[in-house]
Amino acid sequence: MTPYSSFLFFIILGILLLPTMILGIMGKHLRYYNVFVSIAVLALIFSGGDEGFYSLVLFTVLQLILIKGYISYRQKKNSSLVFYLMSFLSILPLILSKILPFLAVDNWASFLGISYLTFRAVQIIIETRDGLIKQQLSIYQLVNFMLFYPTISSGPIDRFRRFQKDEEKRWAPEEYKELLYKGINKIFLGFLYKFIIGYAINTYFIMNLEHIADGRFSYHLLYMYSYSLYLFFDFAGYTAFAVGVSYIMGIRSPENFNMPFISRNIKDFWNRWHMSLSFWFRDYVFMRFVFLMKKKKWIQNKMLVSNLGYILLFLLMGVWHGLAIQYIVYGAYHALMMTAFNFFETWNKKHKRWPTGNIMTIVSIVITFHVVCFGFYLFSGRPFQ
Amino acid sequence: MDFKEKVLQVIAEVCEDDVVKEENNLDIFEAGLLDSFATVELIVQFEEQLGINVPITEFDRDTWNTPNAIIDRLNELK
Numbered sequence: 039m040t041p042y043s044s045f046l047f048f049i050i051l052g053i054l055l056l057p058t059m060i061l062g063i064m065g066k067h068l069r070y071y072n073v074f075v076s077i078a079v080l081a082l083i084f085s086g087g088d089e090g091f092y093s094l095v096l097f098t099v100l101q102l103i104l105i106k107g108y109i110s111y112r113q114k115k116n117s118s119l120v121f122y123l124m125s126f127l128s129i130l131p132l133i134l135s136k137i138l139p140f141l142a143v144d145n146w147a148s149f150l151g152i153s154y155l156t157f158r159a160v161q162i163i164i165e166t167r168d169g170l171i172k173q174q175l176s177i178y179q180l181v182n183f184m185l186f187y188p189t190i191s192s193g194p195i196d197r198f199r200r201f202q203k204d205e206e207k208r209w210a211p212e213e214y215k216e217l218l219y220k221g222i223n224k225i226f227l228g229f230l231y232k233f234i235i236g237y238a239i240n241t242y243f244i245m246n247l248e249h250i251a252d253g254r255f256s257y258h259l260l261y262m263y264s265y266s267l268y269l270f271f272d273f274a275g276y277t278a279f280a281v282g283v284s285y286i287m288g289i290r291s292p293e294n295f296n297m298p299f300i301s302r303n304i305k306d307f308w309n310r311w312h313m314s315l316s317f318w319f320r321d322y323v324f325m326r327f328v329f330l331m332k333k334k335k336w337i338q339n340k341m342l343v344s345n346l347g348y349i350l351l352f353l354l355m356g357v358w359h360g361l362a363i364q365y366i367v368y369g370a371y372h373a374l375m376m377t378a379f380n381f382f383e384t385w386n387k388k389h390k391r392w393p394t395g396n397i398m399t400i401v402s403i404v405i406t407f408h409v410v411c412f413g414f415y416l417f418s419g420r421p422f423q
Numbered sequence: 424m425d426f427k428e429k430v431l432q433v434i435a436e437v438c439e440d441d442v443v444k445e446e447n448n449l450d451i452f453e454a455g456l457l458d459s460f461a462t463v464e465l466i467v468q469f470e471e472q473l474g475i476n477v478p479i480t481e482f483d484r485d486t487w488n489t490p491n492a493i494i495d496r497l498n499e500l501k
Contacts, residue, residue: 164480165480168478168479168480168481169478170478170480170481305458320459321479321480322480324459325459325462325463325479326479328459328460328463329463329466329467329479332463332464332467333467340460343460344460347460
């Protein structure tokens with residue numbers, strides 16, 4: 039059963055979470071009952087047969103061995119080679135799951151949520167390398183973090199140390215009531231976004247677009263706008279469910295969206311859209327790449343280093359979505375937009391040609407909105423059909 | 424120059440703005456003075472000029488957001 043896709047799922051979840059809410063309001067520890075809820079919901083999600091239950095188990099065991107092995111190793115030694123090897127092995131199942139369909143063999147490596155779970159695992163290895171995770175982690179801690187069911191299928195991607203703080207916390211009744219209130223609020227926002235607005239845009243507009251548009255150009259133009267809005271409401275709706283349920287479980291999962299359509303420029307947009315993913319790439323790919331280049335003094339030119347970082351980040355983000363042409367083009371498009379903006383920003387800092395003021399802010403928002411929507415149009419795959 | 428002044432000097436150099444020396448509680452990310460690229464530069468400078476190693480993953484924008492907060496964090500890592 040796909041999470042948050044049917045009312046039955048919500049009803050079962052609601053019943054399972056009732057004791058969690060009562061325990062929380064009474065100020066009791068949520069941990070033990072929540073383990074039961076997690077197992078029950080995971081069983082519900084993965085019992086359908088199409089979600090890849092065995093691949094998930096295999097994946098989890100592999101990641102546990104890699105993480106626990108690397109932490110033990112890191113307590114004694116710290117070779118870069120071992121770090122890169124472990125990171126590669128951790129990402130290998132994800133790479134396989136993307137490549138196998140092209141080899142015309144059964145995609146046995148794939149399961150629901152693999153793209154997101156991989157990032158949770160690799161992140162632990164990276165933070166161990168950086169010396170931020172020093173103590174050995176228990177199987178319970180790792181499994182609980184990696185298979186946290188509210189966010190298992192499509193994120194948000196949490197960070198281990200942040201998650202752990204919430205998980206170990208014993209919420210006071212007043213604090214939990216606040217969490218519960220926020221969580222329920224988010225879930226209702228999710229209903230509004232995903233099942234009302236997103237559903238309406240898709241069913242009444244996108245599916246009838248052939249009759250609404252009066253030509254090829256207007257068809258594609260209207261498709262671009264409506265698909266962009268649909269994508270936002272559908273994904274922001276899912277995220278609101280995932281974050282809302284997390285809150286009820288006593289975990290404050292990070293947010294994914296912060297009003298992305300009022301972004302003033304493309305850089306601003308990536309601080310507002312699918313934030314848990316873009317921040318992951320920022321912290322673990324872009325910043326590490328720039329740091330390496332600077333420290334080893336391989337490339338001195340600032341502009342070149344940051345642009346290469348952006349190109350690396352967005353091409354990776356593209357293929358992370360899938361190896362289909364639309365995702366690769368989407369990644370390349372955003373790499374191009376970011377590097378172009380990078381040149382513009384540096385130039386403007388010097389010459390101050392771009393006027394400021396309220397009107398210009400609106401102009402910037404409108405331009406960015408169109409750049410972003412065209413990106414989603416590419417992402418949708420419609421231009422390649 | 425004491426430690427605090429040294430840190431402020433490094434931040435001001437990277438941000439290319441002396442305002443951080445005056446307003447020690449200014450949120451440098453919200454003010455647009457520091458982006459992810461400049462953050463890396465800051466981390467490299469802390470290592471080169473102050474000899475303090477800050478792992479990139481440690482530099483959390485919620486707890487390293489103002490000059491004062493950065494000074495506190497660096498004091499913890501010293």
